[in-house]
Each structure stands twice: as structure tokens, then as C-alpha cells.
Amino acid sequence: MSTENIYAGWKPEVVKQFKSWQMRTIVVSMIGYAIYYFVRKNFSIAMPGLTAQYGISNTSFGIVIGVGSLIYGLSRFVNGFIVDRFSARVIMAVGLLLCAASNFMFGFGVNISSWITGVDSGPDFINMLIMLMAVTIVLNQYFQGVGYPPCARLLPSWIHPSQLATKMSIWNTSHSIGAAAAVVVCGYIMGTMGRDLSGNPEIIQTIAANLNLDPSDSEHMKTILSYASHWDAWKWCFWLPACLAVCGARLFHLTLMLQCATVNQVVICSSYAMAVLISFWIKGLMAFN
Numbered sequence: 001m002s003t004e005n006i007y008a009g010w011k012p013e014v015v016k017q018f019k020s021w022q023m024r025t026i027v028v029s030m031i032g033y034a035i036y037y038f039v040r041k042n043f044s045i046a047m048p049g050l051t052a053q054y055g056i057s058n059t060s061f062g063i064v065i066g067v068g069s070l071i072y073g074l075s076r077f078v079n080g081f082i083v084d085r086f087s088a089r090v091i092m093a094v095g096l097l098l099c100a101a102s103n104f105m106f107g108f109g110v111n112i113s114s115w116i117t118g119v120d121s122g123p124d125f126i127n128m129l130i131m132l133m134a135v136t137i138v139l140n141q142y143f144q145g146v147g148y149p150p151c152a153r154l155l156p157s158w159i160h161p162s163q164l165a166t167k168m169s170i171w172n173t174s175h176s177i178g179a180a181a182a183v184v185v186c187g188y189i190m191g192t193m194g195r196d197l198s199g200n201p202e203i204i205q206t207i208a209a210n211l212n213l214d215p216s217d218s219e220h221m222k223t224i225l226s227y228a229s230h231w232d233a234w235k236w237c238f239w240l241p242a243c244l245a246v247c248g249a250r251l252f253h254l255t256l257m258l259q260c261a262t263v264n265q266v267v268i269c270s271s272y273a274m275a276v277l278i279s280f281w282i283k284g285l286m287a288f289n
Contacts, residue, residue: 075145
């Protein structure tokens with residue numbers, strides 16, 4: 001079907017307005033979903049810093065990530081039913097806010113663990129930190145699953161079936177963009193931010209013990225100093241993406257809230273939905289005959 005046939009019978013100003021809202025919906029949902037991945041992939045970049053400071057093992061990380069991945073898949077399944085019954089734009093915005101909350105909580109995990117245990121080091125403190133880390137990451141993975149169902153509901157309402165594969169392929173690059181941005185930004189954070197404690201002998205010994213490195217070895221010492229020079233930088237890998245998620249939620253909600261705010265936009269939405277339904281009915285009858 002040609003593009004002209006899609007808009008046959010529509011007034012030029014209606015076509016122009018519809019295309020404007022279609023593009024806005026695609027772009028804003030791409031940004032929103034990219035941010036979902038931004039606050040999901042940051043954890044893997046922060047892991048080496050957590051290991052260096054607190055000695056958390058790869059086994060612990062693996063268990064948390066494995067459970068979180070299962071929760072993520074379950075969340076996408078469950079939230080598909082929820083989105084069909086409530087506002088897609090509201091749910092996507094709320095999901096981003098919840099992701100932001102879980103990232104903020106992870107960034108303050110050390111403070112919370114210290115407050116609960118009454119100490120800032122030792123086995124009790126580390127175990128509490130790991131447990132808190134597990135809870136926040138699993139919650140974040142569940143909130144991550146809120147991101148896709150609203151987009152799966154919104155986009156087909158604005159894209160004709162003859163253009164759906166092409167435009168959805170473009171939209172689907174959003175998660176790659178978000179993941180790539182997380183690697184670049186969080187990598188920069190880990191290499192530039194944090195406190196410089198490279199002159200503290202206790203910090204040097206702590207990092208050496210956690211990473212099982214020998215400070216007398218020059219190469220090992222370079223690695224130790226790189227972590228000591230950016231102490232607590234991993235926290236910003238959660239705080240900054242969380243702030244971005246809050247801004248993204250607001251942008252998504254405000255932008256798409258205006259889609260049907262005027263009579264003309266209501267007419268556009270209704271006319272397009274009816275056109276799509278009629279086309280499916282005709283194709284169904286032709287196939288049946």
C-alpha cells in the first residue's frame with residue numbers, strides 16, 4: 001500500500017498534524033525506552049568498583065543478575081496485561097520513576113547498610129550490602145519490564161501496518177542506544193569521578209586484599225591506584241542515571257499527554273483507528289471468501 005493511499009480522504013492539515021504526532025510519539029518513546037536500558041546496564045559498569053571496595057564476588061553478582069533476568073522476563077509478561085487495562089503513557093512514566101528510585105536506593109546502599117548494622121565494615125556490613133544490592137537490582141529489573149508493553153501498545157496505534165515493520169525496526173534501536181550510552185557515560189564516571197584516596201595506606205591495602213593483588217608488583221599497583229583514585233565513583237553510576245530517568249519520565253508523560261488534548265487530535269486518533277479496523281475487516285472477509 002502506498003503512502004498516498006494511507007491518507008486518502010484526509011485533509012492536508014489533518015495529515016500534517018497526524019504525521020507530526022506520529023513522529024513525536026516514536027521519538028519520545030525511543031528516548032524513554034533508551035533511558036530504561038540506561039538505568040539497567042549501568043550495574044555491570046559499576047561492578048568492578050564494588051568488588052574493589054567491598055570484595056563482593058563475581059558469584060554473588062552472577063546470582064543477583066540471574067535472578068533479576070528471570071524477574072525481568074516475568075515482569076514483561078505481567079505488565080502486558082496491566083497496560084491493556086490502564087494508560088500506557090502513565091505506566092511507562094511511573095515505571096521510569098520506580099527505576100530511578102531503585103537506582104537512588106542502590107547508590108545509597110552503603111549508607112543504608114551501615115545504618116541497619118551499626119557498622120561500616122566487616123562481614124555483617126558486607127552481607128547486608130549484598131542483600132540490599134540483590135533487593136534493589138531485582139526490583140529494578142521488575143520495573144524495567146514495565147518499559148516495553150506501553151510502547152507495544154502505543155506505536156501500532158500511530159503506525160499503519162504497511163509501515164509498521166520499517167518504523168518499528170528504527171524504534172527498536174532505542175535499547176542499543178541506551179545500552180551504548182550507559183557504557184560510555186558510566187565508563188567515563190568510573191574513570192573521572194569519586195574521591196582520590198590513593199595516598200591512604202589503608203585504602204590501598206583494602207583494595208589489594210579485595211582484588212587479591214600484590215602492591216609490590218608495579219602492574220598490580222597501577223590497578224590498585226586506579227580504583228583508589230576514584231573511590232565511590234560507582235555510586236554516581238546509579239545517581240546520575242536515576243536523575244536522567246526522572247527527567248525522562250516527566251518528558252514522556254508531558255509530551256504524550258497532549259496527544260488527544262484537542263478536538264482535532266481526537267478526530268485524528270479515532271479516524272486512524274477506524275481506518276485500520278476497516279482495512280483488517282476487509283482483508284479478513286477477502287481471506288474468508
